[in-house]
Amino acid sequence: MPDVTRRMLDLLAQLQTGRRFSGHELAGRLEISPRTLRRDVERLRDYGYPVTTQPGPSGFYQLAAGRTLPPLVLDDEEAVATLVGLALLGATAPPEPEGHADMGTAADRAFGKIDQFLPKRLRPQVGALRSTVEAAPLAAPAVDPEALTALGLAAARxxxxxxxxxxxxxxxxxxxxEPYRQVHLHLRWYLLAWDIERADWRTFRLDRVAGITRTAAPFTPRPLPARSAADYLRAGLTAGRHRAVAVVEAGASAVADALKFQDCDIEPLSADRCRVSIRVDSFEWMILTIAFLGVDFHLEEPAEFRDRSLELADRLRAAATARG
Structure with a gap:
């Protein structure tokens, strides 16, 4: 990336914190001269960023709130990541159109016009990528972007x-x-919240939430009931399933590809060995899925997992040797 682009991104990152910086402090953070700082601030203004300045001993630089979205200062990798992310999100759609806004359609609209907000340097590359990228459609319940925003503001405040x-x-x-976190898992959006009437933690699917009202009533934050909201949600969704652990003589990436639609933990043990922990409804399903990798594996736990494997092996052997 050219030095000037990196410098502009660093300057914008500092200003987007919203705080005021003296020229001396800002130049020191960026390791540039005051003259270069003034020139870069003017470049930001040319891009459309409303940078406020006040001269004098008590002077400062601050990024003010603008009325319009200025051009995004993205490097090449960030532009690609943004476009691919919008394409993936835009591919999600409700099984049946519901006639109101949802994240997928909003992302699809943004995907079609993102070049309007990019610097001219990146527009040809992004335009070429946009015209050649497709994401396979995935059916997912519609979630209103306004619901995500309202709950996000309430949780943050x-x-x-x-x-x-x-x-x-x-x-x-x-x-x-009391809203705490919004989690995206398996093409569903969930809210982790403390249910005041029930005096307990609950998770709510956002596509089943309606009529959100922010009450302006404050609450004192509680410690999360797990290491993260995602961990709490995963534990709830897999409750009642069997936990199985196996060591597989294959690389973590190969195993992850075979189990890409499963909620599991894969721990690399070496370049061609990993440990898989998963909760399943059927031990036989996991045994066959791992067996299809065509590599050796060892069943660690539970003991029932090994017993069921022997039973399955006997049935398969009998099927292979039976004569009609």
């Missing part, structure tokens, strides 16, 4: 929200919760 929630059986109940 520790503000109680209310909404109506539709259960799996179709029953609608009013909820009053």
């Amino acid at each position: 520790h503000e109680v929200v209310t909404f109506d929630y539709t259960s799996r059986s179709g029953r609608i109940t009013p909820r009053r919760v």
Whole structure:
């Protein structure tokens, strides 16, 4: 990346914190001269970023709130990542169109016009990538971007929200919760929150949430009930399943590809060996899935896993030797 581009990105990263910087402090952080700093600030203004300055001994630089979105200062890798991310998100769509905004359609619109917000230098590369990238459609429940925004603001500001929630059986109940995290897992969006009426942690699918109201009532944040919201959600979704652990004589990437649609942990042990921990409804399913890799593997736990493997092996051997 050219030095000037890197310098501009570093300058923008500092200013986007929203705080005020003296010229001396900002030049020192970026390791440039005051003259270069002034020139780079003018470049940012040319790009459309509203940088406020105040001269004098108590002077400062600060990025003010603008009324329009200025050109994005992205390097090549960031531009590619942005475009691919929008393409993947845009490929998700509800099984049946519901006639209102959702994340997939919003991403699809942004995918089609992102070059309007990029510097001229990147527009040809991004345009070429956009015209040649396709993502296979994936059916996913629609989630309103405004719902994500409202819950995100409430969680960040520790503000109680209310909404109506539709259960799996179709029953609608009013909820009053302290929102903490929003988690995307298996093409679904979930909210982890403390349910005030039930005095317990709950996860809610956002496509079943309606009528979100921010109450302006504050709450004192509680410690999360797990290492992360994603861990808590995964534990809840896999409750009742069997935990199985196997050491596979294959690289972690090969095993991850075979189990790409499963919620599992893969620990590399060497370049061609890894440990797989997974919760499954059927031990036989996991045995066959790993066996299809065509490599050796060792069943660590539980003991039942090994017993079921022997039973399956006997059935397969009998099927192979039986005469009709």
